[in-house]
Amino acid sequence: MVSKGGTTRRQFVGALAAGLGYGGLPATGLRAQGRRATQADPDDALTGPPEYQKLVKLASNENPYGPSEQVMKAMNDAWPYANRYVYPNGGIVEAIAEHHGVKADNILLGAGSAEVLKAADDAFLPDHRRVVGVEPTFESVYRYATNSKAQALAVPLREDFAVDIKEIIRVVRSNARDVGLVYLCNPNNPTGNIIHKDDIKLMLDSIPEEIPVLIDEAYYHFVDNPDYETSLKYVLQGRKVIVTRTFSKIAALAGMRLGYGIAPKEVIAQMRPVTYGNSINALVKHGGAAALKDASNQGRIRELNKQVREQTMAELRSMGYRLIPSDTNFFMVNVKRDVRSVGEEFQKKGILVGRKFPPMDEWLRVSVGSSDDMRRFITAFKEIFPPGSAG
Numbered sequence: 001m002v003s004k005g006g007t008t009r010r011q012f013v014g015a016l017a018a019g020l021g022y023g024g025l026p027a028t029g030l031r032a033q034g035r036r037a038t039q040a041d042p043d044d045a046l047t048g049p050p051e052y053q054k055l056v057k058l059a060s061n062e063n064p065y066g067p068s069e070q071v072m073k074a075m076n077d078a079w080p081y082a083n084r085y086v087y088p089n090g091g092i093v094e095a096i097a098e099h100h101g102v103k104a105d106n107i108l109l110g111a112g113s114a115e116v117l118k119a120a121d122d123a124f125l126p127d128h129r130r131v132v133g134v135e136p137t138f139e140s141v142y143r144y145a146t147n148s149k150a151q152a153l154a155v156p157l158r159e160d161f162a163v164d165i166k167e168i169i170r171v172v173r174s175n176a177r178d179v180g181l182v183y184l185c186n187p188n189n190p191t192g193n194i195i196h197k198d199d200i201k202l203m204l205d206s207i208p209e210e211i212p213v214l215i216d217e218a219y220y221h222f223v224d225n226p227d228y229e230t231s232l233k234y235v236l237q238g239r240k241v242i243v244t245r246t247f248s249k250i251a252a253l254a255g256m257r258l259g260y261g262i263a264p265k266e267v268i269a270q271m272r273p274v275t276y277g278n279s280i281n282a283l284v285k286h287g288g289a290a291a292l293k294d295a296s297n298q299g300r301i302r303e304l305n306k307q308v309r310e311q312t313m314a315e316l317r318s319m320g321y322r323l324i325p326s327d328t329n330f331f332m333v334n335v336k337r338d339v340r341s342v343g344e345e346f347q348k349k350g351i352l353v354g355r356k357f358p359p360m361d362e363w364l365r366v367s368v369g370s371s372d373d374m375r376r377f378i379t380a381f382k383e384i385f386p387p388g389s390a391g
């Protein structure tokens with residue numbers, strides 16, 4: 001059965017499962033789920049919006065609440081520009097600049113912050129340069145680095161799952177001539193914890209100033225922790241720091257693709273030429289500008305997330321499971337089994353959870369969904385892990 005776009009329905013389901021965080025898993029669980037749902041025409045039950053809607057999506061750290069009314073209105077009002085290459089762009093760059101007290105030439109937009117990460121890789125990691133970061137972390141930089149033949153120097157997390165800043169400093173200093181980029185994700189994905197503000201300062205004070213440091217703040221908006229601060233002040237001080245932010249998480253625009261990097265203008269000038277330059281759609285430029293002004297909605301999302309996260313984590317703790325304290329919209333729980341097979345079991349129940357993040361093979365990453373999503377998650381969790389499984 002081939003859809004209008006040329007993909008078969010089966011391919012679409014596979015892509016859906018992959019896109020939702022199960023890149024490595026076959027989509028059989030989803031298919032089986034669909035077959036049970038409708039006997040008459042199983043394929044129809046597999047792919048359409050109702051099937052998608054039924055899935056509990058806890059694999060990709062998305063915002064379960066969707067964009068705010070103001071953001072959707074701004075995007076809808078931009079439809080008249082859909083057929084143009086040149087159009088009023090909603091002042092997105094100026095809005096970001098004003099929001100952070102920087103200039104337009106300190107900003108690089110991307111179709112998602114992933115595009116900015118890729119630009120940093122292309123600009124600062126020519127062949128055989130090295131990227132230093134922790135493991136596990138958000139993989140993109142390492143993936144891109146591998147593509148560009150740069151080598152990753154991955155520093156293991158400490159036993160308490162904190163970023164080992166002293167070891168990062170040591171590794172950067174002892175490889176200083178070869179290091180093209182330091183990448184830190186703060187808060188870190190997949191562990192969900194922050195890097196202490198004093199550790200960021202210590203690192204920047206301890207490594208050669210000419211080495212660019214990218215601090216990925218995709219989850220900045222969810223943090224409520226006095227030991228945390230944004231690294232934007234280092235950009236304002238002129239340090240070779242690139243801070244990345246995204247509209248995918250707090251603003252719930254993951255599918256619309258918008259993110260940005262902020263850095264000294266010379267650093268942005270090195271990255272800009274390696275981006276495509278025209279990757280962002282008209283609607284999201286307007287939506288992003290509206291989202292930046294929408295502080296009350298962000299506060300609402302932050303509170304809801306915290307409430308649902310703490311409730312879910314408390315329930316898992318009461319069942320005897322160990323969790324890493326989270327400052328984000330996801331958390332990790334030690335399920336004492338290989339996460340890959342656990343993910344498959346959840347998937348059969350229509351729940352998508354995080355993939356495996358080696359070497360934390362028994363730690364399951366769970367995104368915080370709505371309270372209804374988390375009720376379904378806990379029900380499935382109790383079925384997969386009967387009493388006594390916590391050990």
Ligand SMILES: Cc1ncc(COP(=O)(O)O)c(C=O)c1O
Nearest residue numbers: 112113114138189218246248259
């Ligand atoms: C830490 C981190 N950085 C960057 C991204 C990429 O986000 P986007 O490209 O949607 O802005 C993600 C996505 O999950 C992430 O977790």
